[in-house]
Amino acid sequence: MTRSQEGPHAGRLDGARPVPAFEITVDGRPVPAAPGQTIGAVLHAAGVVSWRTTRVGGRPRGLFCGIGICFDCLVTVNGTPSLRACQTEALPGDRVTTG
Amino acid sequence: MPGSGHEGPGTRDLAIVGAGPAGMAAAVAASRAGLDVVLVDAQARLGGQYFRHAPPGLRAGHPGTPQRGFGRFTRLAEALTGVDVRLGHRVWAVEKAVEKNAERNTAGNAGKAAGNDPGNEADQNPGKDAAAGFIVHCLAGTRDERRVTLRARRLLIATGAHDRPLPFPGWDLPGVLTAGGAQALLKGDLVPAGRTVVVAGTGPFLLPVAAGLAEAGARVAGVFEANGGAGLAPALAVRPGKLAEGAGYLWRLARRRVPYAVRHAVVEAHGGDRLTHVTVARLGRDWTPGARRTIACDALAVGYGFVPQIELATQLGCATEAGGDGEQVVVVDAGMRTSVPGVYAAGEPTGVGGADLAEAEGWIAGRAVAADLGRPVRPAPALSRRRDRLAAFGRAMQDAYPVRDGWKGWLRGDTLVCRCEEVPYARVREALALGATDARSVKLLARPGMGWCQGRVCGYAVARLAGETSPPPRRPVAHPVRLGDLAGLPDRADETQGTANDPAGEEAR
Numbered sequence: 001m002t003r004s005q006e007g008p009h010a011g012r013l014d015g016a017r018p019v020p021a022f023e024i025t026v027d028g029r030p031v032p033a034a035p036g037q038t039i040g041a042v043l044h045a046a047g048v049v050s051w052r053t054t055r056v057g058g059r060p061r062g063l064f065c066g067i068g069i070c071f072d073c074l075v076t077v078n079g080t081p082s083l084r085a086c087q088t089e090a091l092p093g094d095r096v097t098t099g
Numbered sequence: 100m101p102g103s104g105h106e107g108p109g110t111r112d113l114a115i116v117g118a119g120p121a122g123m124a125a126a127v128a129a130s131r132a133g134l135d136v137v138l139v140d141a142q143a144r145l146g147g148q149y150f151r152h153a154p155p156g157l158r159a160g161h162p163g164t165p166q167r168g169f170g171r172f173t174r175l176a177e178a179l180t181g182v183d184v185r186l187g188h189r190v191w192a193v194e195k196a197v198e199k200n201a202e203r204n205t206a207g208n209a210g211k212a213a214g215n216d217p218g219n220e221a222d223q224n225p226g227k228d229a230a231a232g233f234i235v236h237c238l239a240g241t242r243d244e245r246r247v248t249l250r251a252r253r254l255l256i257a258t259g260a261h262d263r264p265l266p267f268p269g270w271d272l273p274g275v276l277t278a279g280g281a282q283a284l285l286k287g288d289l290v291p292a293g294r295t296v297v298v299a300g301t302g303p304f305l306l307p308v309a310a311g312l313a314e315a316g317a318r319v320a321g322v323f324e325a326n327g328g329a330g331l332a333p334a335l336a337v338r339p340g341k342l343a344e345g346a347g348y349l350w351r352l353a354r355r356r357v358p359y360a361v362r363h364a365v366v367e368a369h370g371g372d373r374l375t376h377v378t379v380a381r382l383g384r385d386w387t388p389g390a391r392r393t394i395a396c397d398a399l400a401v402g403y404g405f406v407p408q409i410e411l412a413t414q415l416g417c418a419t420e421a422g423g424d425g426e427q428v429v430v431v432d433a434g435m436r437t438s439v440p441g442v443y444a445a446g447e448p449t450g451v452g453g454a455d456l457a458e459a460e461g462w463i464a465g466r467a468v469a470a471d472l473g474r475p476v477r478p479a480p481a482l483s484r485r486r487d488r489l490a491a492f493g494r495a496m497q498d499a500y501p502v503r504d505g506w507k508g509w510l511r512g513d514t515l516v517c518r519c520e521e522v523p524y525a526r527v528r529e530a531l532a533l534g535a536t537d538a539r540s541v542k543l544l545a546r547p548g549m550g551w552c553q554g555r556v557c558g559y560a561v562a563r564l565a566g567e568t569s570p571p572p573r574r575p576v577a578h579p580v581r582l583g584d585l586a587g588l589p590d591r592a593d594e595t596q597g598t599a600n601d602p603a604g605e606e607a608r
Contacts, residue, residue, distance in 0.1 A: 036154025
């Protein structure tokens with residue numbers, strides 16, 4: 001498994017060594033994921049903290065409430081828009097597109 | 100024959116919304132008393148926020164210390180055998196089932212029960228409250244949503260609470276999370292919110308968040324509690340053991356050289372496309388900011404208390420009142436009965452008080468429902484006394500960690516108040532200048548609270564800016580739904596799937 005080294009705390013999982021791990025992609029770039037992790041957690045751990053921009057100000061947004069109430073973390077996965085990253089479990093091969 | 104009417108094979112005795120400490124305890128209590136219980140939760144795993152835990156695949160190989168309260172959680176979870184547990188089900192509306200029998204010989208009992216002996220939550224006249232029951236509308240699954248409709252004779256609302264943020268310049272930058280969000284990320288996904296994290300806000304919850312982050316390997320650059328802790332004496336008089344718990348957290352922080360300061364707050368977050376540092380200010384008694392300094396960090400976990408999630412209760416018309424922290428709470432009697440016959444509430448919706456109180460209220464509610472449905476339930480006065488003591492502690496803690504008005508001085512004209520609709524403080528000020536005197540008028544004029552989150556995030560701040568406490572939520576739809584789901588089109592493909600997969604009575608319209 002290739003771990004991204006680009007993030008501020010790339011791939012760190014609080015000491016966990018989950019097996020089997022897998023990858024998802026963010027705009028084509030592979031990032032490591034573990035079974036049961038949310039898309040938001042996978043992205044955050046890889047140092048990707050925003051994946052959409054706001055309608056009015058064009059400002060970046062990512063995780064905020066982390067429990068599904070704020071809808072800041074809306075993400076497009078495999079072409080499906082407006083999924084909450086903090087509530088959507090990452091699955092092998094998921095393609096996240098940002099912007 | 101699903102959906103054929105009340106009391107049919109599809110109607111359970113009790114539907115519980117929320118599988119945290121309150122909902123789990125209530126489910127165990129009610130099922131032990133012989134009730135047919137369905138327990139519904141939006142999350143993928145049991146436990147709610149307090150018992151949030153990593154999935155088995157992630158914990159494998161994890162050598163870490165056992166999570167606090169995990170033994171309690173496991174015992175509750177193992178006792179749920181016989182309960183129909185529906186995870187990944189988001190409830191977007193609840194309604195009373197239409198009464199088909201015009202000669203219903205029933206009457207509500209909530210008002211009468213208010214005067215009951217607190218130790219005897221058993222209704223002495225079971226069966227008289229045989230309302231047609233309730234319909235619980237859910238969306239199941241995250242990627243391929245399908246509608247699921249559940250029916251039950253009684254309904255328990257155990258929906259917990261969410262963080263209560265305050266706006267400040269830069270709070271919309273990526274890297275700024277609520278304290279609860281950072282905790283969820285750590286407990287549920289084993290991901291620290293950042294490499295260098297600042298924890299700020301008010302209330303005892305900041306301590307476990309900071310300690311957890313520090314022990315997970317993040318550098319916690321500071322914990323900033325806006326209040327002084329001077330008002331803690333009444334709370335600790337009720338639960339002296341909590342002093343040791345608080346001291347334990349402070350010791351864990353000190354051991355990792357985490358700076359902890361009272362009467363300080365993060366008043367601004369900085370960065371271009373993501374958080375790079377924060378401004379911390381010393382606070383006056385009214386939270387007016389004084390001397391400032393900056394701290395470099397890539398994550399901020401911030402929270403100023405919690406908002407009870409009560410919109411399902413208000414959908415049904417349950418009476419609410421302002422709690423000690425200004426938040427609306429559901430009014431309940433000693434058996435956790437709301438003002439609407441057949442509807443019960445337990446845990447944070449009746450007043451934020453923590454997991455111990457929530458669990459106690461869950462036990463009481465589950466037993467009360469069973470008693471009201473005619474099952475033999477022995478009085479448990481000790482349980483009621485415990486609940487009263489824990490509730491008193493919760494109220495005293497709210498008093499010790501108030502939100503002072505000085506936070507309004509942190510705002511600038513371009514500071515977003517509503518993150519969803521991107522409403523800056525200047526527009527809220529304009530609405531107030533135009534004569535808006537309450538949160539609802541501000542919302543209609545400037546649109547804060549009209550976006551995806553329906554005001555859950557900014558509702559408290561907008562109300563305070565309008566000079567009032569939080570009004571009861573008006574959310575006829577508690578969760579965003581597709582128009583097709585709202586219209587209840589009968590020809591959806593999921594209809595047959597929903598019923599075929601669930602002979603026990605799930606109905607997908």
